[in-house]
Amino acid sequence: MQEGYNFKEIEKKWREFWKKTELYKTDIYTKKNKAYILDMLPYPSGAGLHVGHLKGYVGSDVTARYKRLKGFEILHPMGWDAFGLPTENFAIKTGKDPYTVTEENISEFKKELINVGLSIDWDKEINTSHKDYYKFTQLLFLKLYKKGLAEKKKSPVNWCPSCKTVLSNEQSIGGVCERCDNQIEIKIIDQWYFKITEYAERLLNDIPSLKWPVSTKKMQEKWIGKSKGAEISFKIENKDFNLNIFTTKPETIYGVTFIVIAPENTLIDKITTKEYQTDVKNYIKNISPQSEIERKKDVKTGVFTGSFAINPINNNKIPIWIADYVLMEYGTGAVMGVPAHDKRDLLFATKHDLKVEFVLDENIKDYKQSKMIIGEYKGKYVEEVRDNIIKDIKGAKHKTEYKLRDWSISRERFWGAPIPIIYCDQCGEVPVKESDLPVILPDDITNYKPTGVAPLTKSDQFMNTKCPNCNGDAKREAKTMDTFVDSSWYYLRYIDPYNKKEFGNKDSLNKWMPVDLYIGGSEHAVGHLLYSRFITKFLYDEGYLNFSEPFEQLKHVGLIYGEDKRKMSKRWGNVITAKFVLDEYGADVTRLYEMFMEPFEQYAFWNTNAIIGVKRFINRVWKLQYIISKKEHPEETIATNKLIQKVDEYIKKGKYNLSVSEYMKYMNKIEELGSITKENFEKFLITLSPYAPFISEELFSILGHNESIHLSSWPQVQNNSIKETHITLPVQINGKLRGTIYIEIDSSEKTVLEKINKDDKLSQKIDLENIKKVIYVKNKIINILN
RNA sequence: GCCUGGGUGGUGAAAUGGUAGACACGCUAGCCUUAGGAGCUAGUGCUAAUUCUUAGCAUGAAGGUUCAAGUCCUUUCCCAGGCACCA
Secondary structure: OOOOOOHHHHHHHHHHHHHHOOOOOOOOOOOOOEEEEEEOOOOOOOOOOEHHHHHHHHHHHHHHHHHHHOOOEEEOOOEEOOOOHHHHHHHHHHOOOHHHHHHHHHHHHHHHHHHOOOOOOHHHOEEOOOHHHHHHHHHHHHHHHHOOOEEEEEEEEEEEOOOOEEEOHHHOHHHEOOOOOOEOEEEEEEEEEEOHHHHHHHHHHOHHHOEOOHHHHHHHHHHHOOEEEEEEEEEEOOOOOEEEEEEOOHHHHHHOOEEEEOOOOOOHHHHOOHHHHHHHHHHHHHHOOOOHHHHOOOOOOOEEEEEEEEOOOOOOEEEEEEOOOOOOOOOOOEEEEOOOOOHHHHHHHHHHOOOOOOOEEOOOOOHHHOEEOOOOOOOOEHHHHHHHHHHHOOOEEEEEEOOOOOEEOEEOOOOOOEOOEEEEOOOEEEEOOHHHOOOOOOOOOOOOOOOOOOHHHHOHHHHEEEOOOOOOEEEEOOOEEOHHHHOOOHHHHOOOOOOOOOOOOHHHHHHHOOEOEEEEOHHHOOOHHHHHHHHHHHHHHOOOOOOOOOEOEEEEOOOEEOOOOOOOOOOOOOOOEHHHHHHHHOHHHHHHHHHHOOOOOOOEEOOHHHHHHHHHHHHHHHHHHHHEOOOOOHHHHHHHHHHHHHHHHHHHHOOHHHHHHHHHHHHHHHHHHOOEOHHHHHHHHHHHOOOOHHHHHHHHHHOOOOOOHHHOOOOOOOOOOOOOOEEEEEEEEOOEEEEEEEEEOOOOHHHHHHHHHHOHHHHHHOOHHHOOEEEEEOOOEEEEEO
């Protein structure tokens, strides 16, 4: 009587065994080659872990286990992005404190991740909300501060009226809050910034060297948004100052018919003439409360200032307007209006009856192919004359602009790392001494409710301190850091998580970094991934690291949607929890199915019905132990070699779905042959073990091994073993498939034609006497043209 | 509008320019079973017919290159994701 496969007992047994034997512990000081396989730091939300979260973790675990079998020392850690708004909001809602909420969520997440059989070294677990971690987040702040790369400035910020906090540009894409989808307002307040813009050029230049998805690299390039052009200074009639504009097409200066400045531009008061003051005030009053999203209209509103500028190339007098289609944040907050060669300027000119003057015979397909039609350089291509024109314009210079803005990092919320700054009446803004870190979050706050004022101001215990300079009474900065700061350096901490003095031991960091394979969702294409690159470059400059890119290879995991094709969410009731699938089908089946259902990077709709195929497969794997035979079939050897090669290739390429197909093909073959040798069975189990670590471990031990399958080596392909001797060759006649013939491998054209001649069916279809041409690709195809 | 990806059976999907649809789900028939939402066997792109065979048609559409195109080139339509007044 054959026993069925009882995953519940068996998986439990091996989970305990792996824990007890510390099977997945990383030896940081190893002499072996290293591989750092990392998942993006999960946010332990109260909603729990669902099947979509698992997919990425299984993919990285497959790779980690594969590389372990290939003889690498593996660092495959896990931790928690534990600070943040949702936890704080949940705490407010339930009356619990964020510490407890976080602990509960982490423990739930961790349990499921262990159940799924990830080969994680849990000794290296990190938690960004733990003081031993955020001490170094604060240290990072101080290091940046000392280099002038962290600074407080009053500036317009994205404000979420619902979360009552500031958001970064990356968190407010499209003018809505990333967390709650509310519309963003623009507020002008004191905020802390990291000057990522200082690194714009380097962040851009290193993109080509990354083994990342093209789309992500392109997104970063666009986000950084480098444009080369010129800054041109315009004299203003009857005024003693100039107005600077930025343009990428300085050659069109001949066609400037007006100047437009942004409504937020501080020069407006000085430029506006008396008689236009009321108009201008009204205009600005009407547009300023509007959010950016409302400003993105094709209607180009604007108002005349009453003043005129002088075009430096031809001394033409041109009107200066104010319009909200000009953005203060980019360039100089003023543009030259060239309606003939700019769509927006044309819309504006048409609406406000402004002149249109052509400069170029514009080539619609390629601007570079346009020729000048007026001025000194008439008849020449734009590209050749640009530099000369910049030279010709008095007060013009080459200028490069970036769309990238500084990184806003301060938040008016409680559940984050406090910014280590002290305000002293005598000394002003003073950084906390490094030796005084961490600045610990207080435990005397019970009401976190967002009011717009940082909650930490309510804690006297926290706020009151002494000035590190003069020892006088002083107050602490009450804002906390955005969680993206926590996660901008965490990948370093896994290497040396207990280090009390530094981010991590320098030698260890340099040995283990960069991350060899980084797996996570594409939603972090510009936020987290750009911040991490910036921080790595900064720490490189500071001499802590000898590498300047943190993630060598990046792979995105596709989202899993609910069975109803909507995003998995409590709101729709379509969440398939990790717990449910693991309880129902076990870890091996869950893992295999998540890898099998579609290409890894692709989004998918969950389908519980389809999981049965993998379940059947696992049951068949279990039954292989009953058909072990001493006699090896030649086809069995061929199939085994092929399996090893294919799976090897597919894991390397991240084509996880295709390796699962290979296992199934192999299984079909073995069942057809009716037996398998112990040796081949072992090889099969080892190649399967990265995907199905439990059943492969159990069967390996049943085969008599005392040591874990996960400590064995990837099987070798036998080169001198039996190879396929015959193949089926497709036969085409005039380009159409008419049949196949079974031939010896590497047969000559002559042999093949003879064989076709002997084939009753094929020879009837071909006029073998009148062959015009034969195309024979060895072992691939033969095409006979009559 | 711009930047990425994609359009292949009833479904998820495979295919270094060389037998399109591997592998799996589903479906159909049969076996086994008290039962099947378990298991096993066979079949399954579409359309014809003279149906154990054969022919034609099939990878969003239209052209092109080639002995040969899902794959390369040109035009075009549609879908998904991202960005979007960046001068």
